[in-house]
Amino acid sequence: MRPAAPTRSHSLRRYLLAGIVLPIALFVAIDAAAGYRRSLDAINIAYDRSLLASARYIGELLQTDGDTLKVDLPYAALEIFDAANNGRMYYRINGLKGEFLSGYQDLPDYTRRPPQRSEYAALVDFYDAEFHGDRVRMAALYQPVAGETLRGVALIQVAETLEVREQLARGLLVETLLRGALLVAVVAGVAWLVVTRALRPVNDLRREVTHRGERDLSPVTTPGLPAELQPVVGAINDLMQRVLRMVGHQRQFVRDASHQLRTPLAVLKAQAQNGLSGHADAHATLAQMHETVDRAIRLANQMLALAKVEQVHGQDAPVAVDLCEIAREVALDLSPLIAEKGLDFELHADSPVIVHGHEWMLRELTRNLLHNALRETPAHGTLSISVEEDGSHATLRVRDSGPGLSESQREHLFEPFRTGHPTSGSGLGLAICRDVCDRHGGSIELVNRHEQGRVSGLDAVVRLPLAAA
């Protein structure tokens, strides 16, 4: 199985495997440890009993002989215990006065407090000790002795090395661990299989998306996708749709643009042919051609501007821009056109109105709006520009005294090349304006102004968020 993606920050498979296998392994380990403790306890009890049996057996052998206590321990007796296991046994018998009587004298004397009671029907105490460098389990039994003249309690200590018990317990532990390991291995294997199967649709989906051609923007249709992946596919298909729409727009734009560029060229050619043939006055022809060329230049410039507005994406950072300054500069720039038409012009832009944005875009926006207004306003009409603060927004308002907009014009107003002015406008101005407004988080609105029931002009109103003070 190849890795699912070139950059794989975190593997779902590893995550799932770890999530399933690790807790189980941990549980098995804890269970084994507890089991080991339990079996060790059980072994201790069993062996303690046999240790007690040994002590008692020895106790039975105690005999009183007048004033003395005697023990006659057949070695064979101890061999029974010895033979049963690999461990060794030691014993020591103390007389009634605590004196050493028999056995291993160097076996440490019982110094703990005599047991008051025990779970066995005898006064016996079990404890761990050390003898000859070995760890031993010790049983200390107080054996009552009653003779004719002698009466008292003898102490019988029996010790057994721990090897046997430990061997036994270790064997049990190994067995438990082996079983646990097997369980974990089985679980891991099953989990791996299941996870792999469950992740197969993800790989299928990846394969379908990566192997498709760059022009293929059709919806993703990997069959047999689980419900969990449907939203992902939905999102991918949604993105595809948006890209498709954008590509469509751009194709449309290129088609329209080349058509629009051919028009002035065709006009130019016709005008030039007229001039050359001598049917038209040469100077008049040249004047017409000059106008046609100006139109083509405007169109090309606006197409560039539109492309630039669309291109700028985090390239040059927005800065604080004074809209009043922009309005003033654009008005100065276009002042010859204003004067030529003899317009009654007014600019309201006195105190700075600061927005956050791209200066050249805002200039382009203002220039386009003023251009439109200049075109629409009849000679000697009124035209005004105002820039104001309005709450949290800056408002740029260009008011012309032209014919306003009809309903049919409104429909495709902001779409490229849908101008109402086939000879004078490129049809890109408002598309640029809207793009610029979008880029600045603002809005643009074109409103007919009415006076005495008739349209007295058009207000182009741009609202942009003010820069934070």
Place this chain on the structure above:
Amino acid sequence: MQAHSSLMKLLLVEDDLAMAQALQLALERRGFEVTHCADGGDALQRLRHHPPDAALLDLTLPGIDGLQVLHRARAENIAVPILVLTARGAVGDRVLGLNAGADDYLAKPFDLDELEARVRALLRRRGGREEAPPLSCGPLTLERDSGAFYLDGKPLEVTPREQALLKALIAKPGHAVAKEKLFRLVFPMEQDIQFEAVEVVAYRLRKKLSGSGVALITLRGLGYLLRTEPQG
């Protein structure tokens, strides 16, 4: 255009032949002596051995491109003023060109009058031999040396403030000049004057000019401009 005893020499570096011919014709008509070359290598040779008074440089050239020519010329301390012409027109190109040592920048397509104005400005800035032509707007002319105004050849009586205002406006006939700028020119050093004082000066001037074929136009809130008017 007045004739010069020795014409200003321009080097035109442009690979599009039609463009070059049109520009050469136009510039020669406007009183320049134009040499044309079509590639960057030739241009560098010319700049080195026959330095013109100014050069017009297209950026897209075969062989060594315009920016390279600019870089090398400046690296060799060739101080000829260079005006860059380009169809690329993006702000980035403009900055690139000016950083590379261009003195000015003009995006294609451009107006021939604009080109001439830029070239003359370049030559003036370099302290060249260029003489500024007298300024005029319709019947109104300004004699640069004396600062005197003539209307249809007859001296026009103006106060110093009116003169300052008119001087600013006649430098750019048909173009508005911002009222803030006019205020600074008409009332230099004075602080207690109201902004509206310019209006008073303009009002008096407008009356003096009325019916003369040149009019002083007010663009309210923006500024003033001079413009010729059909008489009558």
